[in-house]
Structure formats: C-alpha cells, structure tokens
Amino acid sequence: MENSAEPWRDPALPVDERVTALMAEMSLEDKVGQLGSAWLGQRAAGEVSPMQDALPDSLPEHGLGHLTRPFGTAPIGHQDGIERLAELQRKVIAANRFGIPAIAHEECLTGFATLGATVYPASIAWAATFDPELVGRMAAAIGADLRAVGVHQGLSPLLDVVRDYRWGRVEETLGEDPYLVATLGTAYVRGLQSAGVVATLKHFAGYPASRAGRNHAPVSVGPREFSEVLLWPFEMAVRDGGARSVMNSYSDVDGLPAAANEQLLTGILRDDWGFDGVVVSDYFAVTFLQTTHRVAASRAEAAALAIDAGIDVELPSTHCYGELVALVRSGQLPEKLVDRAARRVLTQKVELGLLDPGWTPAAGVATLDSPANRTIAAEMAEKSVILLANTGVLPLEASSIALVGPCGDDPLAFMGCYSFPNHVLPHYPGVASEVAAPSLLASLRNEIPSSVVSFHEGCPIRDPDRGGISTAVEAARAADVCVAAVGDRAGLFGLGTSGEGCDAADLSLPGVQSELLEALLATGTPVVIVVVSGRPYALGDYADRAAAIVQAFMPGEEGGPAIAGVLSGRVNPSGRLPVQVPRITGGQPGTYLHPPLGGDSAGISNLDPSPLFPFGHGISYTTYAYSGLRLEPAEIPVDGTFAVSVTVTNTGSRNGAETVQLYLRDLYAQVTRPVRQLTGFCRVRLDPGEQAEVTFSVHADRTSFVGRDLRRIVEPGEVEVLVGSSSEMLPCVGKVRVVGAVRVIDGDYVRTTPVEVSRKGVG
Structure with a gap:
C-alpha cells in the first residue's frame, strides 16, 4: 500500500474499496462538494451559453466535481491553457482536505472546441459517411488531444434522433434513423473512451421531438415512440458501447422535465440498462426546474428534485446543489442520495487515475491540428x-x-x-x-x-x-x-x-x-x-x-x-x-x-409528404447493380437468426464505394409499424467490374418492437426483407417467416446486425 493512512490512493486496491475508504472520512460538505462544478474566468467578451455571466468566479470550498470548459470558453493557446488548467487544479486540490482534483470537461461535437484545434465535420456529416470505423478513429484522435492537455470528459456524442428538420440542432445529430444514430454514436463512444476520456451521451431523452422543432419546447410523444426511437440509441451506447456518462435533456416529455424524471434517469437508465456511470446535468438544467419548467419554487427544491431523480453532478456551476447540505441537515433530503451521487463521482475519478499517488496535470501536446488529424478530417469530409x-x-x-x-x-x-x-x-x-x-x-x-x-x-x-x-x-x-x-x-x-x-x-x-x-x-x-x-x-x-x-x-x-x-x-x-x-x-x-x-396521401390529403430525395440516397460517378438475394433459412423461430446475402457489382468505369442498406418491414403487426426500417448497412469499396457478396446476420430480436402492453416483443408473422442503395431504391426483395408464440423480451437483447463482405473478383 502506498499510504496506509490513505487507502483511497492505493492503485492495488479495488476501486470500490478505495471509494468506500474515502467516503468514510468525508463530511457531508466534502461529499456535496464533489457534486458541483465551476466555470471560471475569461468571459468578459461575451457569453457562449445563457446565464454564463451570472456565474460566480471563484472556487467553492470543500472540493469540486467538475471544472467547466477551461479551454473552450475564450481564445487561449493550448500551452497557456495547459498551464492555466494546472493552476486551477492546484487550487482545487489545495481547497479540499483530501487533495482531490476536479474532472475537466470540454465540448467536442466537431472536435476539441478550443483555439487552434482540428475542426472536424459536424455530426450530421459523420452520419452521411455511414462509416462507424471512421467515426471511431476520429473520436480516438479527439480523445487523444483532450487527454494530452488534461481534459477528462467530452460532452459528446449527441444521440438525439431527428424528428423535425426545423430544429436548429439537426446539424449536431447523426440523422433520423435510430439504428444509424446508435451504431455511429456507439463507435464514437468507444473511440473517445479508448483514449481515456469519458464520453457523455446527450440529450437523455426526448429533446429532438420538441413541438414545431423549437429549442426547449415541450415534447409530446407516446411511450412507444419514446422507447423505440428516442431511447434506443442511448441503450445501445450504454449496453454495447460502455458509455461512462449521460447528460439529461432540457425538454419535458408529457409535462415531466427529464432533469426531474426518476423513471428515466434511474429506472430505465440504471435499473433496466445497468448503467453505472455518472449523470451530469445539461448546463443550467437544474436551475431551469425552477425558472422555466416551474416544477420547483426554489433552488433548494430544484436541487432536491434533480438529485432524487438521478442527476449526480450539476453543470456548469454549483447554482442549486450548494443547497444540498442545508436540505440534508434540516431532514428534507436523505443523506443517502448525496452518498449515492458522491460515490459515482468518486468512482469515476478513481477510474481516471485522479486519486493515484503522484498524479499531476498533463504536460501537453505539440499541436492540436496535427497532419494526422487533418488526414482524418479530410477523409471524413470527402466521404460525407x-x-x-x-x-x-x-x-x-x-x-x-x-x-x-x-x-x-x-x-x-x-x-x-x-x-x-x-x-x-x-x-x-x-x-x-x-x-x-x-x-x-x-x-x-x-x-x-x-x-x-x-x-x-x-x-x-x-x-x-x-x-x-x-x-x-x-x-x-x-x-x-x-x-x-x-x-x-x-x-x-x-x-x-x-x-x-x-x-x-x-x-x-x-x-x-x-x-x-x-x-x-x-x-x-x-x-x-x-x-x-x-x-x-x-x-x-x-x-x-x-x-x-x-x-x-x-x-x-x-x-x-x-x-x-x-x-x-x-x-x-x-x-x-x-x-x-x-x-x-x-x-x-x-x-x-x-x-x-x-406517407401515402393519395386520396386522403391534398398534401404530398414524399421526399425529393429519400433517406440513404446518394449517387456516384460509377454505377452499381444488385443481384442474387438469398435468405437462409426462410423460416426462423422467434429467437432464431437468418442470413441475408446479396451480390453487389460495380458496373461502371470508376472505382467507388457503395453503401449497401438492409431494411425490414413487418407486414402485419399488433401496432402500426414503419413501412420500412434500416436494419443493417455496410460500405463496400469496389473497382470497376468487381463483385462482392454482402451477408447480414439478422437475429429475430431485430424484428422486435414495443407491443400493445408496452413490452418489447418478437411477434410471429411475415417480415419483408429489402436490400438496396436507399430506403426507396431496393431492388432485392424477399420474405422471412417468424414462427412460434409471441416472445416477450425481458432484459437484454440483440441490437446489432453483423455483416461480412466476401470479394468475388471481376464479374
């Protein structure tokens, strides 16, 4: 043991033991300190967020959970930023009796949001690549730059599924299909966290379905759409991607703001999905419970609602959570809620190495816009x-x-x-x-x-x-x-x-x-x-x-x-x-x-809602042909798997990349279903005349949906299988029959569609 008097600093001990030992020594004030944040200095020229200039410009006593945007608030050279962050960390360490540093977080929706850093394409452009491997490489590069300058957490990816193109934040999303959003978002999570930086899923959940596409507007969706479309990418990023942080949505869904929704932040996220990371508030979301949603009459009431629901850290500053000590002392709030949140924050700090002996802030990196970064940015731009x-x-x-x-x-x-x-x-x-x-x-x-x-x-x-x-x-x-x-x-x-x-x-x-x-x-x-x-x-x-x-x-x-x-x-x-x-x-x-x-307005409405160009569309300077659809087997049990194979040929004179898209359509179901839904995709690069066989492995779970009783089910019946180059250009069509009794999915299930590509040479 490095120090028997401070077992929380011993890397040889299990994380849980280190955290338990530390919390046993902490006062209520010490624990509450870990649930707050501070956004300090460099704001004179203008706000980059509402209410920013109203924030205190000093460190709170008794420790600090997060430092907000030490690089991304004002123009500062990265070496100066490293030195400034190091000085802030020294002050944080000196201000609490356990010497615990803060987690520094930054925005990274288009790369590290700081002066001189690589500006990658916006998220909607990542989605246009249909290339999760590239998204993962980009995220790893972003994470490496963040980690090199001492940042521990990135506020990305945004997993909101587009429901209304008028919404201003469409550019920050990964598109309108939950499987595309989930697949690319999960790739981003894995890439960023491979560099030792915590990824933050946002905005959980419902934000993009606001009325009339207006920012922060109320959300009116049914529980089925909420689960199948809006929650689904978050579930994949948590269960399959291992995301370590989640940020709440600003919006209310059917009158209940996400920041005060215990069923969402605790019941679904933690109890159902097994998430064991940290939930951080979106900026000022706890305050908004009082000032805009008006479900709390004071900052103290807002703090109580948020921590009870499951928000562990208030961002970007400690505006409401400073009231938690008085709430506990007066008996209005159980101390176990503070303990629960503090344990999660301290666990993350231990996992990040912030309590290891000899921890020091980062030394830096030569450039934040390296040739390697620009190569990735160029590839992403060209493919998008x-x-x-x-x-x-x-x-x-x-x-x-x-x-x-x-x-x-x-x-x-x-x-x-x-x-x-x-x-x-x-x-x-x-x-x-x-x-x-x-x-x-x-x-x-x-x-x-x-x-x-x-x-x-x-x-x-x-x-x-x-x-x-x-x-x-x-x-x-x-x-x-x-x-x-x-x-x-x-x-x-x-x-x-x-x-x-x-x-x-x-x-x-x-x-x-x-x-x-x-x-x-x-x-x-x-x-x-x-x-x-x-x-x-x-x-x-x-x-x-x-x-x-x-x-x-x-x-x-x-x-x-x-x-x-x-x-x-x-x-x-x-x-x-x-x-x-x-x-x-x-x-x-x-x-x-x-x-x-x-979608079909013929004889029903005078308005034609059909798109000019459909989801998945895009043409090339070469041409591609699809042939040889095979479905094996053509009948599966409600827990079975079938393979979808198709041959794709470059029939033009140039090499190129085709995005092969697999869609499923439930012909008849107990609730209305989409006319088709993306179930798998794969980019295939082909030389002129070259052929490749693309094979998707589809588990019956990929046909599942939320039934009448709001449980996820696999229902027997015929499923149409469609393969092609867009949601409307689908030349290969077949059917698979799912047989057996209705299967209720209670717990985890298959969310992905693996794909293999076999080269067949020149056809």
Missing part, C-alpha cells in the same frame, strides 16, 4: 459529400466557372455551431481561428487550375439584401457553368441559421437565397447547386432545372477541398443522406420512419 442528382455536367470540364452564393468564399460555412470559430470567436472579432480552412473558391481554383473561376456572393446567407443578385446573374451568363453555393451559417441562439437556438420557421433556404437560385436557373447556363447546411432544405423547386445538386453537411476545415474534389471528379462521391431532402418547404413527416398512413 452527397451527390444528389447529376445530368452529366459533373465532373466539371469547363473553361470558365462562375462560383456564386454566400457559402462560396466563407470557410466558416463549413463549420458547426459547436466549432470554436463559430461558437466562441464571434465574441472576439480580432482573434484569428489559427486553423487553416480553405474556402470553396480557393479550393476550386486549386483543384481545377485550367478553369477561370470567378466569384460573386449574390446575397448574404440570412439578410434580405438583393443588391448583388444582378451582378451574379451576369457572371453566370458569361460562364460555361455556374456553381451556386448556398446554405447555412452556424451560430448560437439566433446568431446563425443553424445551430442551438437557431430553429427554422420552414424548410426554405434562409434569406433571399431562393431568389438567387431562381435568377441563376433562368440564365440558361448549367447550374450546379451546392448546399452547405446543417439541415436539409426543400429543393423541389429546383430539382428539374439544376444540372446537378450536391449536399455537404458542414464538412469542417477540409470541406473546401472535399467539395471541390467531388466537383472536379478527383473524389468519387460516396456520401448518403442520413435525413431526407424535402420536396416542399412544409412537407411532413420529417422522417422516413412512418407507418403507411404517414
């Missing part, structure tokens, strides 16, 4: 760009190109709302981002040096300024081809057109960009529409007139070269839609996961 339509004008072979549009010469359009340049630097207009991010204009000129590329903004992203449209139109008329770069600028709370608090009234392009497109399309010059955005916009008015349409979901610092590479043909596009592209600006539903009456 989606070619939606092409009449043959792409790849570009033009001697003159008119690049028009507000996203054409603005690299910030490539970055999400939680990227440091868009999240923090708007408050510091004189500070450079320190990250090289070429614009589309610079990238096109570099990519196609034989072409003369002119640029005209045409109009701003949001402001109704039409003054530049006529000049842009003249430039388009004079060119061989026009590339119209339109879309979003990410921001926070109304400062952008996409991002947290930047919700949309409808799905028309922001500002007067639609007018710009109409004017360009009227010139007669072939127009390639490039949408750089955080959400899908309705493009039905342009689809029949555009020469090509490209969708790039905020592709990060390497987005310019990636888009230019697709336009030139250097990159064969392989991205696929993780959300649908609407046909009309008010088209609903906002997801392909609908029962029959949710």
Whole structure:
C-alpha cells in the first residue's frame, strides 16, 4: 500500500474499496462538494451559453466535481491553457482536505472546441459517411488531444434522433434513423473512451421531438415512440458501447422535465440498462426546474428534485446543489442520495487515475491540428459529400466557372455551431481561428487550375439584401457553368441559421437565397447547386432545372477541398443522406420512419409528404447493380437468426464505394409499424467490374418492437426483407417467416446486425 493512512490512493486496491475508504472520512460538505462544478474566468467578451455571466468566479470550498470548459470558453493557446488548467487544479486540490482534483470537461461535437484545434465535420456529416470505423478513429484522435492537455470528459456524442428538420440542432445529430444514430454514436463512444476520456451521451431523452422543432419546447410523444426511437440509441451506447456518462435533456416529455424524471434517469437508465456511470446535468438544467419548467419554487427544491431523480453532478456551476447540505441537515433530503451521487463521482475519478499517488496535470501536446488529424478530417469530409442528382455536367470540364452564393468564399460555412470559430470567436472579432480552412473558391481554383473561376456572393446567407443578385446573374451568363453555393451559417441562439437556438420557421433556404437560385436557373447556363447546411432544405423547386445538386453537411476545415474534389471528379462521391431532402418547404413527416398512413396521401390529403430525395440516397460517378438475394433459412423461430446475402457489382468505369442498406418491414403487426426500417448497412469499396457478396446476420430480436402492453416483443408473422442503395431504391426483395408464440423480451437483447463482405473478383 502506498499510504496506509490513505487507502483511497492505493492503485492495488479495488476501486470500490478505495471509494468506500474515502467516503468514510468525508463530511457531508466534502461529499456535496464533489457534486458541483465551476466555470471560471475569461468571459468578459461575451457569453457562449445563457446565464454564463451570472456565474460566480471563484472556487467553492470543500472540493469540486467538475471544472467547466477551461479551454473552450475564450481564445487561449493550448500551452497557456495547459498551464492555466494546472493552476486551477492546484487550487482545487489545495481547497479540499483530501487533495482531490476536479474532472475537466470540454465540448467536442466537431472536435476539441478550443483555439487552434482540428475542426472536424459536424455530426450530421459523420452520419452521411455511414462509416462507424471512421467515426471511431476520429473520436480516438479527439480523445487523444483532450487527454494530452488534461481534459477528462467530452460532452459528446449527441444521440438525439431527428424528428423535425426545423430544429436548429439537426446539424449536431447523426440523422433520423435510430439504428444509424446508435451504431455511429456507439463507435464514437468507444473511440473517445479508448483514449481515456469519458464520453457523455446527450440529450437523455426526448429533446429532438420538441413541438414545431423549437429549442426547449415541450415534447409530446407516446411511450412507444419514446422507447423505440428516442431511447434506443442511448441503450445501445450504454449496453454495447460502455458509455461512462449521460447528460439529461432540457425538454419535458408529457409535462415531466427529464432533469426531474426518476423513471428515466434511474429506472430505465440504471435499473433496466445497468448503467453505472455518472449523470451530469445539461448546463443550467437544474436551475431551469425552477425558472422555466416551474416544477420547483426554489433552488433548494430544484436541487432536491434533480438529485432524487438521478442527476449526480450539476453543470456548469454549483447554482442549486450548494443547497444540498442545508436540505440534508434540516431532514428534507436523505443523506443517502448525496452518498449515492458522491460515490459515482468518486468512482469515476478513481477510474481516471485522479486519486493515484503522484498524479499531476498533463504536460501537453505539440499541436492540436496535427497532419494526422487533418488526414482524418479530410477523409471524413470527402466521404460525407452527397451527390444528389447529376445530368452529366459533373465532373466539371469547363473553361470558365462562375462560383456564386454566400457559402462560396466563407470557410466558416463549413463549420458547426459547436466549432470554436463559430461558437466562441464571434465574441472576439480580432482573434484569428489559427486553423487553416480553405474556402470553396480557393479550393476550386486549386483543384481545377485550367478553369477561370470567378466569384460573386449574390446575397448574404440570412439578410434580405438583393443588391448583388444582378451582378451574379451576369457572371453566370458569361460562364460555361455556374456553381451556386448556398446554405447555412452556424451560430448560437439566433446568431446563425443553424445551430442551438437557431430553429427554422420552414424548410426554405434562409434569406433571399431562393431568389438567387431562381435568377441563376433562368440564365440558361448549367447550374450546379451546392448546399452547405446543417439541415436539409426543400429543393423541389429546383430539382428539374439544376444540372446537378450536391449536399455537404458542414464538412469542417477540409470541406473546401472535399467539395471541390467531388466537383472536379478527383473524389468519387460516396456520401448518403442520413435525413431526407424535402420536396416542399412544409412537407411532413420529417422522417422516413412512418407507418403507411404517414406517407401515402393519395386520396386522403391534398398534401404530398414524399421526399425529393429519400433517406440513404446518394449517387456516384460509377454505377452499381444488385443481384442474387438469398435468405437462409426462410423460416426462423422467434429467437432464431437468418442470413441475408446479396451480390453487389460495380458496373461502371470508376472505382467507388457503395453503401449497401438492409431494411425490414413487418407486414402485419399488433401496432402500426414503419413501412420500412434500416436494419443493417455496410460500405463496400469496389473497382470497376468487381463483385462482392454482402451477408447480414439478422437475429429475430431485430424484428422486435414495443407491443400493445408496452413490452418489447418478437411477434410471429411475415417480415419483408429489402436490400438496396436507399430506403426507396431496393431492388432485392424477399420474405422471412417468424414462427412460434409471441416472445416477450425481458432484459437484454440483440441490437446489432453483423455483416461480412466476401470479394468475388471481376464479374
């Protein structure tokens, strides 16, 4: 033993023994200290979160659970940040009698959110890759950078399943399908935690289903949709990914805020799923129980509700949990609730090595935007760009190109709302981002040096300024081809057109960009529409007139070269839609996961909700053929497994990557079911003429659903099996029969669909 007087510092002892020994020596005040947080200094230039400037700027007594965003609050060089964090940790250690450091956490939705760090594509772009291995590699790189500078916890991934494209935070999500969200989110968790950094699942749960897509709005969903769609990715990330932290949702579901929902934070998360990590509050969520939800009349009542429900640590500061000592002393709150939360926090600190003898803050890393990081960012960007339509004008072979549009010469359009340049630097207009991010204009000129590329903004992203449209139109008329770069600028709370608090009234392009497109399309010059955005916009008015349409979901610092590479043909596009592209600006539903009456409006309604481009869609500069569907066996018991095999052939003249997608459809069930649902997917790279056999192993659990009595069941009956390149392009169709009595799933079950690829050579 290193120190017999302090057994909690002995790495040879089991974690639980170390924590028990420490808690036996701690006072109530010491334990409550571990449940709080502090957001200190560097806030004079502006807030990056509501209420931020109202926070205390000093360390509390009796210890501290978390240090909030020591790097990501203001522009600070990473070496200065390391030194500042080390100084803060020394103060935290000195301020509590046990010398316990704090857990330092940071945002990492598009990479480490600090000055000079790599800006990866936004989460919606990760989803467009359909590549969990790449997402895992990116997360491991992010985790390594965080750990190297002394950060222990990352506030990512976001596992909210998109339900309404108007919601501002669509860009932060992994799309509208729970299996895609779950698979990629779990890969991110494993990658980040492989670097020794705690991943935080958010926002648990219901947030993306807010009414009218409005931030923080109430959520009205039934228990079946809540379980099957909104909870499901969290379950996979907890049970299969081993996530060590969860953050609550701001929203209330049917009148009950998540921060005060014991059934959610304790019953489902811990009792049902076996989660044994730490639940942290979203920023100010405990306070909001009093100030916005009004289910508590005071900070003390809010604290009592939250800790009873299962929130262990209040973030970003100790605004309400400071009342816990008085609540316990007065008999209004059982001390066992404080003990429960403190044990979880201290367990995590022991697991992170913060109580090991000789622990010191990190020494640092040479650069946070290394060549290795940029290579991953470039691969992610290239794989995420989606070619939606092409009449043959792409790849570009033009001697003159008119690049028009507000996203054409603005690299910030490539970055999400939680990227440091868009999240923090708007408050510091004189500070450079320190990250090289070429614009589309610079990238096109570099990519196609034989072409003369002119640029005209045409109009701003949001402001109704039409003054530049006529000049842009003249430039388009004079060119061989026009590339119209339109879309979003990410921001926070109304400062952008996409991002947290930047919700949309409808799905028309922001500002007067639609007018710009109409004017360009009227010139007669072939127009390639490039949408750089955080959400899908309705493009039905342009689809029949555009020469090509490209969708790039905020592709990060390497987005310019990636888009230019697709336009030139250097990159064969392989991205696929993780959300649908609407046909009309008010088209609903906002997801392909609908029962029959949710999509077929013929004879029922005058509105057609069908998408312009469906979930999973994306085309290439080569072509692929599907053949030879085999289902073995064609009949399985309610706990059995069947294999789905199909041959995919590259029938074109270029190598490329096809995303093979497997969907299931329950033909008849005791409750309404989606017309089809993604059940497996696999990216397959093929040379011209090459064939591969893709085999999915589907357990009967993958046909399960929440039945009439709200229990998950596998029901006997016929299941349609569909394989193809999108949710609507499914040339291979068969049926499997599930036989036996209804099986109730009580406990764990199979959530994944393993896949194998066998190369067959040239066909």
